[in-house]
Amino acid sequence: MGETKHRTLTDALKAEILSNKYAASRAIPSETQLSRKFRVSRTTVRKALDALHHEGWIRSVRGRGTFVTRQGAARKIGLVVPGVSYSEFFPPIVDEISRLTRDSGYTLLLGNAVDRRPEARARQTISFVRDFAAEGVAGVVYQPIEMIADAEKANRAALSVLDAAEIPVVIIDSDFTKSPHRSGYDVVGIDNVAAGMSAAGHLMSLGVTKIHFQSRPLCSASVNDRRSGVIAAMSSSGALARTFRDFKAEPDDIAALKAHLKRWRPEAFVCGNDTAAVKLKISLEKLGFRVPDDIRLVGFDDVKYAKIVTPQLTTVHQPCEKIAEVSFRRLLSRIADPSLPPCTITLPADLVVRVSSGQPMSRRKKL
Amino acid sequence: MGETKHRTLTDALKAEILSNKYAASRAIPSETQLSRKFRVSRTTVRKALDALHHEGWIRSVRGRGTFVTRQGAARKIGLVVPGVSYSEFFPPIVDEISRLTRDSGYTLLLGNAVDRRPEARARQTISFVRDFAAEGVAGVVYQPIEMIADAEKANRAALSVLDAAEIPVVIIDSDFTKSPHRSGYDVVGIDNVAAGMSAAGHLMSLGVTKIHFQSRPLCSASVNDRRSGVIAAMSSSGALARTFRDFKAEPDDIAALKAHLKRWRPEAFVCGNDTAAVKLKISLEKLGFRVPDDIRLVGFDDVKYAKIVTPQLTTVHQPCEKIAEVSFRRLLSRIADPSLPPCTITLPADLVVRVSSGQPMSRRKKL
DNA sequence: AACGAGCACTTGTCACTACAACTTTTTCGT
DNA sequence: ACGAAAAAGTTGTAGTGACAAGTGCTCGTT
Numbered sequence: 001m002g003e004t005k006h007r008t009l010t011d012a013l014k015a016e017i018l019s020n021k022y023a024a025s026r027a028i029p030s031e032t033q034l035s036r037k038f039r040v041s042r043t044t045v046r047k048a049l050d051a052l053h054h055e056g057w058i059r060s061v062r063g064r065g066t067f068v069t070r071q072g073a074a075r076k077i078g079l080v081v082p083g084v085s086y087s088e089f090f091p092p093i094v095d096e097i098s099r100l101t102r103d104s105g106y107t108l109l110l111g112n113a114v115d116r117r118p119e120a121r122a123r124q125t126i127s128f129v130r131d132f133a134a135e136g137v138a139g140v141v142y143q144p145i146e147m148i149a150d151a152e153k154a155n156r157a158a159l160s161v162l163d164a165a166e167i168p169v170v171i172i173d174s175d176f177t178k179s180p181h182r183s184g185y186d187v188v189g190i191d192n193v194a195a196g197m198s199a200a201g202h203l204m205s206l207g208v209t210k211i212h213f214q215s216r217p218l219c220s221a222s223v224n225d226r227r228s229g230v231i232a233a234m235s236s237s238g239a240l241a242r243t244f245r246d247f248k249a250e251p252d253d254i255a256a257l258k259a260h261l262k263r264w265r266p267e268a269f270v271c272g273n274d275t276a277a278v279k280l281k282i283s284l285e286k287l288g289f290r291v292p293d294d295i296r297l298v299g300f301d302d303v304k305y306a307k308i309v310t311p312q313l314t315t316v317h318q319p320c321e322k323i324a325e326v327s328f329r330r331l332l333s334r335i336a337d338p339s340l341p342p343c344t345i346t347l348p349a350d351l352v353v354r355v356s357s358g359q360p361m362s363r364r365k366k367l
Numbered sequence: 368m369g370e371t372k373h374r375t376l377t378d379a380l381k382a383e384i385l386s387n388k389y390a391a392s393r394a395i396p397s398e399t400q401l402s403r404k405f406r407v408s409r410t411t412v413r414k415a416l417d418a419l420h421h422e423g424w425i426r427s428v429r430g431r432g433t434f435v436t437r438q439g440a441a442r443k444i445g446l447v448v449p450g451v452s453y454s455e456f457f458p459p460i461v462d463e464i465s466r467l468t469r470d471s472g473y474t475l476l477l478g479n480a481v482d483r484r485p486e487a488r489a490r491q492t493i494s495f496v497r498d499f500a501a502e503g504v505a506g507v508v509y510q511p512i513e514m515i516a517d518a519e520k521a522n523r524a525a526l527s528v529l530d531a532a533e534i535p536v537v538i539i540d541s542d543f544t545k546s547p548h549r550s551g552y553d554v555v556g557i558d559n560v561a562a563g564m565s566a567a568g569h570l571m572s573l574g575v576t577k578i579h580f581q582s583r584p585l586c587s588a589s590v591n592d593r594r595s596g597v598i599a600a601m602s603s604s605g606a607l608a609r610t611f612r613d614f615k616a617e618p619d620d621i622a623a624l625k626a627h628l629k630r631w632r633p634e635a636f637v638c639g640n641d642t643a644a645v646k647l648k649i650s651l652e653k654l655g656f657r658v659p660d661d662i663r664l665v666g667f668d669d670v671k672y673a674k675i676v677t678p679q680l681t682t683v684h685q686p687c688e689k690i691a692e693v694s695f696r697r698l699l700s701r702i703a704d705p706s707l708p709p710c711t712i713t714l715p716a717d718l719v720v721r722v723s724s725g726q727p728m729s730r731r732k733k734l
Numbered sequence: 735a736a737c738g739a740g741c742a743c744t745t746g747t748c749a750c751t752a753c754a755a756c757t758t759t760t761t762c763g764t
Numbered sequence: 765a766c767g768a769a770a771a772a773g774t775t776g777t778a779g780t781g782a783c784a785a786g787t788g789c790t791c792g793t794t
Contacts, residue, residue: 041779062745063786180561194547231602232595322708341689346711408749429775430756
């Protein structure tokens with residue numbers, strides 16, 4: 001089969017549309033004009049146009065002409081991430097979304113805020129979003145701004161620009177509003193509450209009772225949900241609920257850690273994420289505590305170095321590629337039908353048991 | 368435009384395919400035969416076949432002929448619900464899914480287990496599922512069996528029949544496994560943890576501290592998640608977590624209720640669902656407690672009579688139509704691409720504040 | 735100046751023809 | 765009797781021609 005006339009014509013027209021040759025308000029050349037220009041019959045032209053119509057690039061009106069649709073004109077997708085290099089969560093997501101956009105005939109615009117200071121990243125994010133709206137992207141995959149004082153306000157400000165231009169948005173990782181509130185956008189990520197329950201449930205099954213949760217002062221909604229999951233798991237076994245404590249501090253704040261350990265004597269820390277868990281391990285060792293013999297640790301995300309550090313980190317795996325795939329598909333669906341009800345899509349997050357969570361209590365006592 | 372020749376031919380062929388006129392292994396009549404039979408040109412026949420091909424009913428092989436696809440042959444959807452009449456949750460879902468299946472050219476097979484005894488409903492469900500598999504349905508929307516001792520095992524048994532036949536399944540309402548575990552199927556429902564947080568958060572904002580959670584001894588995973596949400600919300604304001612108590616009993620178990628009230632003196636009950644809340648209200652009144660003056664109540668689901676009973680019930684609204692719509696769309700997606708990763712889709716569930724949750728504490732004390 | 739008829743142009747539908755690419759069946763030569 | 769070639773059938777591609785249905789503009793009449 002290979003290259004047929006109508007197929008080459010389809011591709012040629014796609015390329016012309018992508019290069020903004022045709023304004024959205026004006027009609028593209030008529031079927032007879034196209035048949036003359038490309039030296040094919042009108043039948044062939046119609047077959048090519050049918051294909052484009054089916055893929056949502058154009059729409060035709062009898063008597064008036066054929067027009068490029070909004071989606072067709074702006075076959076670009078924006079991806080907003082606050083600093084690819086600052087987390088191991090994003091590189092695979094960027095890779096996967098790049099692949100998917102290319103496969104679907106879209107162009108990817110990457111807005112990667114790279115400033116070290118979170119406030120500057122917030123400002124950068126807003127300027128990216130403005131650019132995307134000006135470029136007329138068909139949709140945006142958005143990772144919320146975190147680690148600043150009024151994160152929700154900053155995210156609202158950025159997304160209101162896209163709302164004004166009626167550009168669909170899918171949020172990845174987790175919503176920027178604190179549970180149980182919702183932002184009203186689609187969200188794709190893992191079930192952080194369930195992840196927290198898995199982490200705590202594992203420790204409890206080992207016989208651990210005094211489980212504390214470490215999180216940084218300005219933490220994201222996902223970390224809050226993980227904390228909720230830990231509490232929910234512990235309270236499901238009655239009395240255990242009373243042994244929960246928060247350790248809300250930077251993981252390398254040695255003084256705060258020392259005071260916390262002395263006062264509450266935790267048996268295990270569940271940390272907001274793997275990065276914090278590794279830092280906390282270093283802090284604990286500085287204070288003379290060994291992991292997992294004296295204090296057990298569990299993290300979240302399953303970053304690359306989680307199985308390289310000593311001891312290997314027990315953590316909850318974050319399926320980045322699948323999150324990217326699902327969020328992109330969802331964005332395409334929403335571009336096709338903006339009236340879809342906003343929903344949260346969560347993917348399974350499996351606990352990966354390694355060394356840092358330790359052995360069962362009874363066995364340890366025997367040694 | 369109206370009825371064109373190719374459109375009537377498309378519909379005629381669809382009807383013929385639906386009536387099992389053509390075996391999947393044999394080719395349907397050739398284009399020239401169809402053009403003679405329907406007295407139209409081959410151009411028109413091809414246009415009709417193109418449409419059917421695009422909708423996934425048929426596939427053609429050059430030189431051999433045109434064949435009905437698996438999906439085309441089995442354009443039936445199964446809907447399994449354990450007793451439409453026993454809950455206000457299901458009638459709107461059945462209505463909506465009936466409408467959507469019709470609109471999409473599918474036939475709906477309804478498996479409605481109607482026995483009063485839950486164990487009998489479980490057996491009925493399995494026989495429905497067998498019938499569906501024998502009929503060769505393209506997919507099943509499944510509401511898990513509840514209220515029996517080993518519900519998870521029963522659900523697994525029913526769904527394994529569909530797995531063996533490689534029939535896609537979407538579960539509505541909530542998974543049949545206890546959090547944080549997942550069954551591995553798609554799930555469409557509300558975020559029950561967030562709903563529980565909303566309910567408790569509302570009571571806390573009124574100044575209530577002693578919030579208890581009522582649930583029946585054999586409750587579903589969704590009720591467990593709601594309970595987790597209540598606990599999570601209460602523990603986020605520190606000391607409050609210690610005032611939580613479970614009241615795990617039938618809502619019309621007066622003796623148990625009396626003992627619970629005397630021992631713990633709750634200020635409010637969050638109930639597993641609206642039905643239980645209304646029953647609990649009656650029990651409370653029998654014991655001389657008024658709602659909301661002595662005890663506040665919050666339910667879940669926002670059933671029809673929630674705003675008819677006295678006092679009107681504060682509850683969390685369950686968006687049944689949207690759940691039906693989203694689950695059906697998801698099933699179609701999964702039929703089209705069975706390799707999609709299984710995910711949980713949750714929709715927003717808004718708190719509806721009415722009378723049963725009472726006034727703010729301070730104002731009440733003034734009166 | 736306002737209005738309407740007509741004209742030029744658009745897309746949508748339909749028919750017929752021709753051939754290419756491929757598969758299955760039949761026929762014919764060995 | 766067997767195998768290869770031919771024939772007959774299938775879908776896929778491409779062209780031509782015709783008319784229907786709808787839009788927008790022009791020109792001429794009132």
